[in-house]
Amino acid sequence: MNLISKNIRYLRKQKGKTQETFSKDLGIKRSQLGSYEEGRANPNYETLLKVSEMFDISVDDILTTDLSDQKSKRKDVSGKNLRVLAITTNKNEKENIELVPEKAAAGYTKGYSDPEYINELPKFNIPFLPQGTYRAFEITGDSMLPLEPGSIVVGAYVENWQQIKDGQTYIIISKNEGIVYKRVYNKIKSDGTLVLRSDNSVYAPYNMPVEEILEVWKATLQIQKINDNSDVSIDQLVNIVKDLRSEVDKLKSKS
Structure with missing residues (x-):
């Protein structure tokens, strides 16, 4: 396993992704990703650029730096340093x-x-x-x-x-x-x-x-x-949904 393949495998695991989902994120076939991680082929520049943007690191670092070793050496003041974010998705591939x-x-x-x-x-x-x-x-x-x-x-x-x-x-x-x-x-x-x-x-x-x-x-x-001692009425549930929609509208207006 060469340095590039080691780094790609490491980065994928940092995202908590399978080869199937990570290859979709990169717009390549799973078999291609497998060949990169096993060192049987090297990714093209377009793929390397996608990886660098996804993790906010340079292409040069992917090519020349052992990222698994560097993680423990950097003080993370921005919160962007290769943190794992595990997520789940529903049957429509939308995040839960x-x-x-x-x-x-x-x-x-x-x-x-x-x-x-x-x-x-x-x-x-x-x-x-x-x-x-x-x-x-x-x-x-x-x-x-x-x-x-x-x-x-x-x-x-x-x-x-x-x-x-x-x-x-x-x-x-x-x-x-x-x-x-x-x-x-x-x-x-x-x-x-x-x-x-x-x-x-x-x-x-x-x-x-x-x-x-x-x-x-x-x-x-x-x-x-809602107060545990009171029964939840239909009107209360409707008001909760209205409040949620109001909060979302405020969020959209700020973005």
Whole structure:
């Protein structure tokens, strides 16, 4: 196995992709990808360019650098360094929205990059969301009141952490704190941290170094928890759907 084949195989696995799905992404046959990974043939420049754009690395790095060795040597201040993003798709090849309930939150920091773990999570779809990669998280605690504990926040995947916007809400997945939902202020360029602020003033803001961060998801929809002691009426369900559509319309108007 030569360096190019080793790198292509490594990059595919970082995406959590099979040869079948990765070859489709590249617009080539599965047999071609197999020959590249086994070192029986070398990809043309067009294919190398697609790979470089997909992972935001240079073609030269693919050709000359052992990427599996470099990963551990780079400090990732942007969040773009070869992170694994495991996803699932429905029968129409559309990405699902995986739900991380409270009981699964502790295991998510270890399983977030494992396709098998992600495949076991509950899944749903919101057809009127813009195309993208989304994940839903059950919120715990009272730090973001008036959002009630048990509510669901749907987040859009943030590939480049440098693009995090001050004062907006994000789900942060970190090594030590697990899953937190906060209002974020971006200090990556100045000191390599994010400032996390709660909407509940009882909780003090704090800084989180980017080295601690595993994933970032921008909050796009909130599904508020309904009081467990009351029956859910048809009118309430209709209002929930209307609220979701309103949130999506706001999202579209900002994009």
